[in-house]
Amino acid sequence: MNDGWRVYRYGAQGLSGPFPDQLANEEPLEVRQRWQGTESPLGVLMRTPGADWELLRGWLHAEGLTVPGEVPALHVHPENHNLWWLDAPVPDDYAARLTSGACGICGSGSLERLMLRAEALPPGPPLDPAWLASLPESLRSGQAGFSASGGLHGAALFRTSGEPLCLYEDIGRHNAADKVVGWALNHPHLDRAQTVLVISSRLGYEIAQKAVLAGIGAVVGVGAATTLAAQTAQVFGLVLCGFAREGRLTVYAGAERLTRETE
Numbered sequence: 094m095n096d097g098w099r100v101y102r103y104g105a106q107g108l109s110g111p112f113p114d115q116l117a118n119e120e121p122l123e124v125r126q127r128w129q130g131t132e133s134p135l136g137v138l139m140r141t142p143g144a145d146w147e148l149l150r151g152w153l154h155a156e157g158l159t160v161p162g163e164v165p166a167l168h169v170h171p172e173n174h175n176l177w178w179l180d181a182p183v184p185d186d187y188a189a190r191l192t193s194g195a196c197g198i199c200g201s202g203s204l205e206r207l208m209l210r211a212e213a214l215p216p217g218p219p220l221d222p223a224w225l226a227s228l229p230e231s232l233r234s235g236q237a238g239f240s241a242s243g244g245l246h247g248a249a250l251f252r253t254s255g256e257p258l259c260l261y262e263d264i265g266r267h268n269a270a271d272k273v274v275g276w277a278l279n280h281p282h283l284d285r286a287q288t289v290l291v292i293s294s295r296l297g298y299e300i301a302q303k304a305v306l307a308g309i310g311a312v313v314g315v316g317a318a319t320t321l322a323a324q325t326a327q328v329f330g331l332v333l334c335g336f337a338r339e340g341r342l343t344v345y346a347g348a349e350r351l352t353r354e355t356e
Contacts, residue, residue, distance in 0.1 A: 105340070207305065247293045248270045249261075
């Protein structure tokens with residue numbers, strides 16, 4: 094856990110803070126293959142540091158890169174605990190069959206790499222925290238698939254003026270967010286800086302990254318944010334709010350854009 098973050102909270106007494114808060118630690122774990130004098134990337138897993146060897150062994154097994162009973166030749170970088178090597182051959186078609194829907198497996202890279210691809214978001218309009226806190230309920234009311242099955246995440250896009258734009262569901266929260274981003278990118282005249290992405294999940298790095306790269310100005314989720322998501326939001330000017338439920342809200346970044354009742 095990381096208790097060095099400060100948040101604002103919205104509730105019955107309005108917007109108040111800042112308060113110290115504990116965030117789950119999230120860092121990218123990169124694994125590369127070293128074999129016969131060459132080195133190539135295998136994947137990046139967004140994870141909480143700890144038990145990395147066990148994590149990689151399980152991941153390699155799930156991807157079919159090891160066989161039952163085989164102890165993989167895994168080695169950590171001597172100075173970077175986020176970089177590991179697999180000293181073994183892998184199937185030639187591995188890249189083509191890499192698991193695409195798995196939670197936490199993505200090739201997104203680190204915050205530093207994101208900074209090479211994205212720019213800071215432009216200033217957006219003031220946001221009403223009470224409205225932000227109500228958005229997950231609006232999302233939930235439109236989730237027909239979840240109502241029927243109880244097994245789907247949802248993501249939706251709203252204008253900051255309040256207008257709902259689109260809503261999608263998927264078994265994976267990242268996939269649901271990607272569907273929203275795809276819809277937004279298909280509407281080139283949409284001012285995405287004046288939109289809010291709402292998602293029925295916690296707020297990890299991948300969700301913040303998707304919003305930043307799409308130019309979406311704010312993200313609201315029903316769960317907590319991780320350290321890397323909060324850091325990403327702070328660096329790029331993304332409003333990031335979690336625990337949005339029953340008229341309450343925790344603001345991890347962008348509190349300066351939220352209105353206060355006394356204003």
